[in-house]
Amino acid sequence: MALDIVPLWAGILALAVFMYVLLDGFVLGVGILSPFAPDDASRDQMMDSVAPIWDGNQTWLVMGGIALLAAFPMAFAIIIPAVYFPILFMLIGLLYRGVAFEFRHMSTRKHFWNWSFHAGSLIATFAQGIVLGTYVQGIPVEGRHFSGGSFEWATPFAVLTGLGLIAGYGLLGACWLVMKTEGELQNWARGKARLLALGVAAFIAMVSVWTPLIQPQIQRRWFAWPNLLLLSPVPVITLALFVWLLRALKSGREATPFLLALGLFGMCYLGLGISILPMIVPYSVTLWAAASSPKSQAFLMIGTLFLLPIIVAYTGWSYWVFRGKVRAGEGYH
Amino acid sequence: MSLDAVLLSRLPFVWVVALHILLPAFTVGLAAYIAVLEGLHLTTARAVYLRLSKFWLKVFAVSFGMGVVSGIVMPFQFGTNWSRFSEATADISGPLMAYEGLTAFFLEAGFLGVLLFGRARVPPWVHFFAALMVAVGTLFSTFWILALNSWMQTPTGYSVADGRFLPEDWFAVIFNPSFPYRLTHTAVAFFITTALVVAGVASYHLRADRFREEGTIMLKMAFGLLTLLVPLQMLLGDLHGLNTRDHQPAKLAAMEANWETQGRMPLLLFALPDESAEANRFEVAIPALGSVILTHDADGVVKGLKEWKPEDRPPVAIPFFSFRLMVGIGLAMLALTLCSWWVWARGELDRSRWFHKLCEIASPLGFVAVIAGWVTTEVGRQPWTVYGLLRTKDSVTPSLTGSGVLASLIVYIVAYVVIFGIGGFFMVRFLRVGPIDQAPDAGRRIQGTPARPMSAVEVE
Numbered sequence: 001m002a003l004d005i006v007p008l009w010a011g012i013l014a015l016a017v018f019m020y021v022l023l024d025g026f027v028l029g030v031g032i033l034s035p036f037a038p039d040d041a042s043r044d045q046m047m048d049s050v051a052p053i054w055d056g057n058q059t060w061l062v063m064g065g066i067a068l069l070a071a072f073p074m075a076f077a078i079i080i081p082a083v084y085f086p087i088l089f090m091l092i093g094l095l096y097r098g099v100a101f102e103f104r105h106m107s108t109r110k111h112f113w114n115w116s117f118h119a120g121s122l123i124a125t126f127a128q129g130i131v132l133g134t135y136v137q138g139i140p141v142e143g144r145h146f147s148g149g150s151f152e153w154a155t156p157f158a159v160l161t162g163l164g165l166i167a168g169y170g171l172l173g174a175c176w177l178v179m180k181t182e183g184e185l186q187n188w189a190r191g192k193a194r195l196l197a198l199g200v201a202a203f204i205a206m207v208s209v210w211t212p213l214i215q216p217q218i219q220r221r222w223f224a225w226p227n228l229l230l231l232s233p234v235p236v237i238t239l240a241l242f243v244w245l246l247r248a249l250k251s252g253r254e255a256t257p258f259l260l261a262l263g264l265f266g267m268c269y270l271g272l273g274i275s276i277l278p279m280i281v282p283y284s285v286t287l288w289a290a291a292s293s294p295k296s297q298a299f300l301m302i303g304t305l306f307l308l309p310i311i312v313a314y315t316g317w318s319y320w321v322f323r324g325k326v327r328a329g330e331g332y333h
Numbered sequence: 334m335s336l337d338a339v340l341l342s343r344l345p346f347v348w349v350v351a352l353h354i355l356l357p358a359f360t361v362g363l364a365a366y367i368a369v370l371e372g373l374h375l376t377t378a379r380a381v382y383l384r385l386s387k388f389w390l391k392v393f394a395v396s397f398g399m400g401v402v403s404g405i406v407m408p409f410q411f412g413t414n415w416s417r418f419s420e421a422t423a424d425i426s427g428p429l430m431a432y433e434g435l436t437a438f439f440l441e442a443g444f445l446g447v448l449l450f451g452r453a454r455v456p457p458w459v460h461f462f463a464a465l466m467v468a469v470g471t472l473f474s475t476f477w478i479l480a481l482n483s484w485m486q487t488p489t490g491y492s493v494a495d496g497r498f499l500p501e502d503w504f505a506v507i508f509n510p511s512f513p514y515r516l517t518h519t520a521v522a523f524f525i526t527t528a529l530v531v532a533g534v535a536s537y538h539l540r541a542d543r544f545r546e547e548g549t550i551m552l553k554m555a556f557g558l559l560t561l562l563v564p565l566q567m568l569l570g571d572l573h574g575l576n577t578r579d580h581q582p583a584k585l586a587a588m589e590a591n592w593e594t595q596g597r598m599p600l601l602l603f604a605l606p607d608e609s610a611e612a613n614r615f616e617v618a619i620p621a622l623g624s625v626i627l628t629h630d631a632d633g634v635v636k637g638l639k640e641w642k643p644e645d646r647p648p649v650a651i652p653f654f655s656f657r658l659m660v661g662i663g664l665a666m667l668a669l670t671l672c673s674w675w676v677w678a679r680g681e682l683d684r685s686r687w688f689h690k691l692c693e694i695a696s697p698l699g700f701v702a703v704i705a706g707w708v709t710t711e712v713g714r715q716p717w718t719v720y721g722l723l724r725t726k727d728s729v730t731p732s733l734t735g736s737g738v739l740a741s742l743i744v745y746i747v748a749y750v751v752i753f754g755i756g757g758f759f760m761v762r763f764l765r766v767g768p769i770d771q772a773p774d775a776g777r778r779i780q781g782t783p784a785r786p787m788s789a790v791e792v793e
Contacts (some may be wrong), residue, residue: 006679052446059442063434070427080412081730098402100612102395106759150737292424293499311439
């Protein structure tokens, strides 16, 4: 009998998407915050803090997309067409965000590329939030295909999650800067982080109330007995992390806020998983129905189990090389 | 007029891939070149290698960044525009692309940061190792994506169930019949493309009497490589053609605009293929040479397009002309390489103005040849996405509307024209400045203090 590795694949896919959200989340957050930077020199420093690692961080997006295709092709073929335009704008946003890192040093119009960095980050983030909202509200399916229209994603709920993600990535970016910078810039980032933390809390509350209202499945999952008791640690821990984050920002801690912000994202992600599983296309296609053939899953699993630890090791090493506060003027430009 | 979602889905993909392929065509070879320069600097400690490496590293950073961001678009287009292709082939295409990500993308991205920004933070040999890993990563990437591309051209190792292709034998899937030829032919083309750019840049500066030491080294390295690779590429191309004859005869017939199955097939130097008349106009031909090239025998029989029903034939004129363009450029490269031997033997490599002018003109030819070869093989694959098994028109996303695809096409065109236009402009301008040694105060100024230059002394 063949071993059922579908749950393992679900775990790897979830990990890849989560890694992307965390790692590119703070880079996009830096982009979202960049036009509000105190001055031009701080803006340079903000970008220098992410320049050596943004490319590796973004690679997790490619990996998440391809892992979805490889392990759950039916879900890939349904979800991606359902968010055709958000994906298009996310890609264009990432395009303009990414080239700005190099172009701004080569151009005589540096301001244009600063704006490209900012607008690209903002658009990509909002589009990703729209994708999240569309996913949570449910994707209409007929047979093996997406059956909705081109604008299935254009709903108030998706706009809310889009704005929520902007606040969320902004928070990650601000906490990253608290950790990586010093002096005036750090103070500025701390102030922004406090503001954004409050915004994120408001968005989390709104989404948590709204989601059960639009989806009976989610309502049952969270509020039926005994789930209500079993799942109660999720909101309680989230709230505790939030309070801790505000205190850590106030007491001048440097690395703690970033870790706590990551923790907040982790709790939201966990909440999403609890709401959706075992569906991969909410609320009609399960992980097993969408899975690729065992031979495909097994072939890729062997390499993944071998390569993923190596990838994590050298990625970790490159973070280690660039550890500590960002140094002014460091770069090869 | 109704908008055809199939044709319209092909256009954004063609547009995105055609522009994207220009970047790996350049960066695969450039990554290897930088690794070689770093290695030479490490072993010989000559400053000129460091200057050259820093110069090309900057160009690499820009082109690699553009390659990465434009590359992300494609796997997502598989979903947005080609969802039925994706679902039907995902059991095979998914793992191959995933291996590209696992072995190549992470490797490149993980070490690129250290390569670009870490010179002062890691020991020299670690920095060289990072350069090596980036170069290896680009080659792994080439390996996997061409394995998938080749499988679509000459599928083996699969079974079909419920309209889905399932893997039966992974070795046969990856090492399908056209893969060894496509991989070597493409990789060599990428190295040649880079070598021509390096030679062109060197010549530009030598002609203006600048950077004599750097320019001479670059020219010697470029033509040393071209001497090896251009003849090799012709041999590989011939083998690839024979492979196409055996496995994709309809594509080969289109490349040669050969309508009739015949022995002593002529080689057409020029013709205007007319698909509705199933014939060519204005043929200029050399008798029997086609058979000699394709079967290595003057009487060898080559299949003609009429063997296939019209709906199973690829377009004829496009592969016919793009193939001729590619071969023509190949011959021009050979001529240039022969010239280099003459000039080199006379000891005039650093001062022959006519030769430098030729090199400058030839510098973009690799890109043109890569695009022409890609057009030949992909248009020649039509009307199939998976050759002989899955039609292009059955591959598109069913929920697409023509107007939706048209809107996204316009967005892609505008976005890419801006980025590639500006990126190309920046790179050319930078290449024209040349490998200047950055003075200590040439860096960016931050908070009123001079930016520190990167140097070996700047260690924590």
